Amino acid sequence: MQTKLNLRKVLALGATLAMLATSALASSTSSWPVYGGNANHNSVVSGAPTSIATGYPKQLNLTSTTGWDGVDNVPVMQTVDGVTYAYVLFDGYGTNGAQVVKVNCATGGEVWRTTAQQTPGSLNAKSGFQLSTPYLDDSTGTLYVGVISAYTYDPDTDEYLQNSKSKILALTNLDAAQPTVSEVLINIDGQINTPIVKYGSYIYFGTWPGGSNAGKYYQVDVSTTSYTYKTFTPESYGFYWAGAVSDGTNIYFGSDNGKLYWRKAGTNFDSSSAGGVLDLTTAAKGASDAGNVRSTVMLDGDKLYFTSQGGYLWCCSFDENDEALSIQWKVSL
Numbered sequence: 001m002q003t004k005l006n007l008r009k010v011l012a013l014g015a016t017l018a019m020l021a022t023s024a025l026a027s028s029t030s031s032w033p034v035y036g037g038n039a040n041h042n043s044v045v046s047g048a049p050t051s052i053a054t055g056y057p058k059q060l061n062l063t064s065t066t067g068w069d070g071v072d073n074v075p076v077m078q079t080v081d082g083v084t085y086a087y088v089l090f091d092g093y094g095t096n097g098a099q100v101v102k103v104n105c106a107t108g109g110e111v112w113r114t115t116a117q118q119t120p121g122s123l124n125a126k127s128g129f130q131l132s133t134p135y136l137d138d139s140t141g142t143l144y145v146g147v148i149s150a151y152t153y154d155p156d157t158d159e160y161l162q163n164s165k166s167k168i169l170a171l172t173n174l175d176a177a178q179p180t181v182s183e184v185l186i187n188i189d190g191q192i193n194t195p196i197v198k199y200g201s202y203i204y205f206g207t208w209p210g211g212s213n214a215g216k217y218y219q220v221d222v223s224t225t226s227y228t229y230k231t232f233t234p235e236s237y238g239f240y241w242a243g244a245v246s247d248g249t250n251i252y253f254g255s256d257n258g259k260l261y262w263r264k265a266g267t268n269f270d271s272s273s274a275g276g277v278l279d280l281t282t283a284a285k286g287a288s289d290a291g292n293v294r295s296t297v298m299l300d301g302d303k304l305y306f307t308s309q310g311g312y313l314w315c316c317s318f319d320e321n322d323e324a325l326s327i328q329w330k331v332s333l
Contacts, residue, residue, distance in 0.1 A: 031077060033135060036298065071088055085103060091130045098125040099123060100134070125147035141174055144168060164209065189209065189216075191208045194206040202265065212237055239253065245297040246299075250265065252299075276325065304317065312333065
């Protein structure tokens, strides 16, 4: 099973935080809110220190004794009054389940940790692993967290995919002794395995139901607590690690069958006429062995960059006149 193969590397009981990176952020920006660091996902940090500060790196143990414990996503960070904090999502397995811990990057110590299952302040979710990188909204002081909350083990196929459920939670009061945990969307079919991103008043994420089953990509309006949403469903296959990027008009994201999709942001996100698809396996300059697109798309100027599991780095662009995506070039890695 692909999930197990990908996660065996994170069986360790502890997770080492790269404190050098976080100390760099303290001197250059107020936050690292999302996978890739910023809206374009280019992971660029300006003004980083050129030497390692005394006492770094530091280690924080997120303890448990079993399961696929570890940090399977990217911590997001925020600098407040000169101190940088990391928000780390992991799964404590057993009775603890999914948890978020806030870490003081200057000391390596915990500021707070969400509570264990079925107690106030708990995420009330567990699967042994959590793959979705949260999104930190500085403007509202909200940490959006996607968690896999339920599954059934199938011994015949050795898979943890049966009846998978996920949910989106909002953590607020991040500067308090304990955050407030609120539900945004619950009972989502499949696993939320992609980073959460935010553009305008919407957050975006995708689901992965396993095999060739069709997942969904969600657009959720978080401007009010009614949390209205729209979904895009492909003919088959889901979305795994493939975070979306926006050019201000369109949202771009890849899928598990070698396709790059685009949708118009806003009210027509779920409309068949409000987007399209580029099949990397059959398009001009494509490759029949393109493989799954499991990387978050990066935007630089008007070019989209991402990798696929066939071993390729891709550069694509969108033509506003033709309203179509095309491959500019690819490189075999």
